Amino acid sequence: MKYQHIIEVNKDLCIGCGLCKNDCPVNNIVIENKKSVIKNQDCLMCGHCAAICPVSAITLTGFDEPPIELTEKPNLDSDELLMAIKSRRTIRNFKDKEVSPEIVNQIIEAGRYTPSAKNSQDVSYIVLDKEKAVYEEAAVKFFRKIKPVANIAVKYSKEVSIDDNFFFKHAPIAIMVVTKDKISGSLAASNMALMAESYGLGVLFSGLFSDVANNSLNLRKLLTLKHGDHVITTLVIGYPNVKYRRTVQKEAANVRYL
Numbered sequence: 001m002k003y004q005h006i007i008e009v010n011k012d013l014c015i016g017c018g019l020c021k022n023d024c025p026v027n028n029i030v031i032e033n034k035k036s037v038i039k040n041q042d043c044l045m046c047g048h049c050a051a052i053c054p055v056s057a058i059t060l061t062g063f064d065e066p067p068i069e070l071t072e073k074p075n076l077d078s079d080e081l082l083m084a085i086k087s088r089r090t091i092r093n094f095k096d097k098e099v100s101p102e103i104v105n106q107i108i109e110a111g112r113y114t115p116s117a118k119n120s121q122d123v124s125y126i127v128l129d130k131e132k133a134v135y136e137e138a139a140v141k142f143f144r145k146i147k148p149v150a151n152i153a154v155k156y157s158k159e160v161s162i163d164d165n166f167f168f169k170h171a172p173i174a175i176m177v178v179t180k181d182k183i184s185g186s187l188a189a190s191n192m193a194l195m196a197e198s199y200g201l202g203v204l205f206s207g208l209f210s211d212v213a214n215n216s217l218n219l220r221k222l223l224t225l226k227h228g229d230h231v232i233t234t235l236v237i238g239y240p241n242v243k244y245r246r247t248v249q250k251e252a253a254n255v256r257y258l
């Protein structure tokens with residue numbers, strides 16, 4: 001975690017119910033004299049103790065936002081959710097229509113609230129919008145240079161020509177997901193894509209742009225990526241200019257129940 005946080009127990013409010021102690025994943029809470037006591041401040045800072053407390057006796061300092069009181073669990077319709085997942089397609093043809101900053105914020109919120117390994121929250125986002133042509137140009141330049149190698153190594157490469165909009169396909173924005181932990185970054189990206197789709201947006205996960213960003217020194221410099229920053233994926237986002245009329249067929253799941 002980037003910032004220091006402190007877990008505080010308000011002894012006047014604590015009723016010693018032990019819910020926090022039982023839910024703590026790192027066994028960092030004891031009950032002493034019928035009150036919760038935090039053993040040390042070097043824990044995951046996952047916030048479970050504060051979230052589960054029935055009397056709001058536990059707080060975590062140093063965050064920009066208060067917790068949201070949860071009166072009802074949000075209702076996710078499972079059939080609708082599965083249909084949304086099934087009907088989603090990679091979009092490579094976008095309308096000439098801006099994505100509002102509010103929607104971009106919501107997409108990033110979906111990433112920010114995604115769980116991360118050890119609650120590291122070490123995922124950052126680079127939004128390419130007005131200046132994205134500069135980065136696309138640098139990526140195209142790099143990719144044209146390595147295309148002969150790709151033509152040998154990648155099955156479909158020969159058939160694909162690299163025009164000036166090869167990476168972003170005229171989409172209004174692209175959001176790069178940058179992190180050291182691949183799984184945390186991928187999970188964030190997946191939730192971000194779902195959020196984008198809930199606004200009627202289409203998404204292309206650009207592995208290719210991310211690869212170029214990871215490997216081209218010039219592009220890394222332009223993006224001011226630091227040593228160790230890894231671009232997990234880049235979500236190219238915009239309103240789809242295509243309509244898919246049916247789902248695509250996927251192979252049966254390879255599942256083993258043991």
Ligand SMILES: Cc1cc2nc3c(=O)[nH]c(=O)nc-3n(C[C@H](O)[C@H](O)[C@H](O)COP(=O)(O)O)c2cc1C
Pocket residue numbers: 088089090091092204205206207208209233248
């Ligand atoms: C990690 C990842 C990287 C991808 N990178 C690219 C890419 O660079 N360019 C592209 O056109 N499609 C890319 N795709 C899209 C896949 O080709 C696409 O998901 C797949 O063909 C299935 O199509 P569908 O998403 O419409 O179901 C990527 C998808 C994923 C999940």
